[in-house]
Amino acid sequence: MKSVSVNGRNYALPNKPLVVICCDGSEPDYMEIAMQAGLMPNLQRIVAKGDNLRALSAMPSFTNPNNMSIATGALPKVHGIGGNYLIDPATGLETMMNDPKWLTAGTIFAAFHHAGAKVCVVTAKDKLRLLLGHGLNFDGKAICFSSERADKATLKDNGIEEVLDFVGKALPDVYSADLSEFVFAAGVKLLKRDRPDLMYLSTTDYVQHKFAPGSAGAHSFYQMMDGYLGALDAADCSLIIVADHGMKDKHLANGSPDVIYLQDAMDTKFGLGKTRVILPITDPYVVHHGALGSFAQIYLYGPYVEEAANFIKAQDGIDAVLTRAEAVARFGLYAERCGDLIVVSGGPRHSKVIGTSAAKHDLTGLDAPLRSHGGLSEQVVPFISNVKLKSLPQPLHNWDAFYVGCNCVETL
Numbered sequence: 001m002k003s004v005s006v007n008g009r010n011y012a013l014p015n016k017p018l019v020v021i022c023c024d025g026s027e028p029d030y031m032e033i034a035m036q037a038g039l040m041p042n043l044q045r046i047v048a049k050g051d052n053l054r055a056l057s058a059m060p061s062f063t064n065p066n067n068m069s070i071a072t073g074a075l076p077k078v079h080g081i082g083g084n085y086l087i088d089p090a091t092g093l094e095t096m097m098n099d100p101k102w103l104t105a106g107t108i109f110a111a112f113h114h115a116g117a118k119v120c121v122v123t124a125k126d127k128l129r130l131l132l133g134h135g136l137n138f139d140g141k142a143i144c145f146s147s148e149r150a151d152k153a154t155l156k157d158n159g160i161e162e163v164l165d166f167v168g169k170a171l172p173d174v175y176s177a178d179l180s181e182f183v184f185a186a187g188v189k190l191l192k193r194d195r196p197d198l199m200y201l202s203t204t205d206y207v208q209h210k211f212a213p214g215s216a217g218a219h220s221f222y223q224m225m226d227g228y229l230g231a232l233d234a235a236d237c238s239l240i241i242v243a244d245h246g247m248k249d250k251h252l253a254n255g256s257p258d259v260i261y262l263q264d265a266m267d268t269k270f271g272l273g274k275t276r277v278i279l280p281i282t283d284p285y286v287v288h289h290g291a292l293g294s295f296a297q298i299y300l301y302g303p304y305v306e307e308a309a310n311f312i313k314a315q316d317g318i319d320a321v322l323t324r325a326e327a328v329a330r331f332g333l334y335a336e337r338c339g340d341l342i343v344v345s346g347g348p349r350h351s352k353v354i355g356t357s358a359a360k361h362d363l364t365g366l367d368a369p370l371r372s373h374g375g376l377s378e379q380v381v382p383f384i385s386n387v388k389l390k391s392l393p394q395p396l397h398n399w400d401a402f403y404v405g406c407n408c409v410e411t412l
């Protein structure tokens with residue numbers, strides 16, 4: 001094997017292990033401010049010899065769509081994953097989207113694996129594991145597990161067992177920085193032991209939802225991460241660090257969430273049952289964001305599209321209201337899984353988030369002022385490498401990470 005073709009792009013087999021880190025919710029300022037504060041000496045060394053660029057995420061700027069874009073090198077219209085949550089076009093029912101049946105494209109990992117390469121995928125939350133690992137056979141040349149369920153990993157289902165012993169850490173809590181640290185620690189061990197051709201390490205944004213760039217909570221996370229970046233870099237690999245999306249303050253000066261309860265507003269205007277607001281950020285782990293983000297799908301059962309669009313546009317803090325066709329053209333969304341309207345919020349301070357009905361959002365778990373994502377302002381992410389890059393795709397996207405690592409590394 002010299003190269004593989006995946007979703008219309010060719011990927012050359014890297015001549016040394018290619019490690020892509022998706023640091024969940026890593027707004028560019030997190031690493032920049034931590035570097036300026038002298039807390040990331042390894043990253044400083046890495047960017048001095050490599051590149052420190054910016055890229056755009058896919059829309060919506062949520063975790064699953066972007067992880068799957070990175071894993072497939074393609075937009076949601078190709079891989080089918082537009083969020084955590086959707087209305088199933090076949091049944092009309094609201095449903096979670098973490099089952100691989102929703103995937104409409106193969107991953108880069110599966111393509112390399114079937115061509116004989118060794119691939120390792122470690123993700124923080126188990127919700128992504130089945131999607132990222134889809135198409136892998138655990139026959140000795142593939143590993144895919146989550147830190148959330150590291151204690152349950154088996155050779156048959158994950159290509160590895162006794163993970164806690166191997167990594168040398170206890171099972172982390174699902175709401176903790178440790179969940180991400182476990183991913184990094186596992187990555188360092190796997191790189192040294194297995195020398196995989198491709199490795200993908202995907203963390204969780206628990207810390208980024210809670211702590212702004214430059215805060216003590218953020219700094220301690222990035223200081224921790226820096227130690228692992230140093231270990232990965234020292235183990236002779238091409239390293240690319242991206243994020244699935246950025247993260248912004250989404251609260252008012254008094255600390256309460258800056259939210260528009262769009263279902264309530266639509267019910268008042270058009271009547272109960274005439275519209276349905278779907279928030280694709282919704283998942284079983286909503287404690288740290290209360291299911292509030294800057295992106296929504298709207299289904300209409302009565303009002304005309306134009307009337308509804310004009311009503312939503314007139315609300316405070318709305319950045320874009322697009323028809324399905326417009327959203328497919330502008331964002332590369334998967335048409336059959338879109339509502340009649342796609343709404344992106346933000347406003348001048350990028351702070352507006354969309355809720356359904358006030359009564360449906362449990363915000364009691366929010367122990368810090370809301371930070372979240374999903375909008376246009378969270379599309380800007382870091383694109384950092386420990387090697388010099390050339391001939392980059394323009395504009396550069398986070399989902400170019402494997403393409404760039406395979407095809408755009410400058411060889412000295």
Ligand SMILES: [Zn+2]
Nearest residue numbers: 024025063244
């Ligand atoms: Zn995320």
